[in-house]
Amino acid sequence: MNKLLISITASLAMLAAAPAIAQQDTQQGAEYADPAAQNAQDANYSDSELQQFVEAQSGVMEVREDYIAKIEAADSQQEAQELQMEANDKMVGVIEEVGMDIPTYNAIATAYSSNPEVRNRVDSMM
Numbered sequence: 001m002n003k004l005l006i007s008i009t010a011s012l013a014m015l016a017a018a019p020a021i022a023q024q025d026t027q028q029g030a031e032y033a034d035p036a037a038q039n040a041q042d043a044n045y046s047d048s049e050l051q052q053f054v055e056a057q058s059g060v061m062e063v064r065e066d067y068i069a070k071i072e073a074a075d076s077q078q079e080a081q082e083l084q085m086e087a088n089d090k091m092v093g094v095i096e097e098v099g100m101d102i103p104t105y106n107a108i109a110t111a112y113s114s115n116p117e118v119r120n121r122v123d124s125m126m
Contacts, residue, residue, distance in 0.1 A: 045108060045118065047125075052100045053108045054125045059094035063087055 045053075067087035074080035095105045111118040 045111070045121075047121075049100070049104065049108065050118075050122055051125055052098045053105060053112075054122060055098045056095045056100055056105055059098070060091045063090045063094060 064087070067083060067090075071080050071083045071087070074083055092102060095102060108118065108122075112122055113119075
């Protein structure tokens with residue numbers, strides 16, 4: 001159950017973080033290369049990085065739980081989008097508060113989904 005929840009939350013967080021990454025992409029232009037895509041199969045994360053990811057996951061899940069009912073109860077599409085952006089900003093804040101940048105978080109989340117070694121290491125830290 002925990003594995004499924006983390007996987008789902010990681011996916012939602014990656015989607016929610018997309019506007020922040022897109023903003024970085026716009027600011028950096030053609031120089032920006034998505035580390036999540038480049039390092040998706042990378043299993044060489046330090047225990048410290050993976051522990052930060054686990055801590056961020058916990059906070060991201062809390063934000064998601066706080067906002068999901070609000071978004072579903074929104075009176076308009078615009079209100080739902082505003083709440084989604086607010087939730088996104090809070091998720092990004094949670095990730096950055098634990099000392100992790102968004103590209104690294106996304107890369108670990110992708111590796112968690114696709115690399116059994118990373119998944120096992122993260123699961124053992126929970």
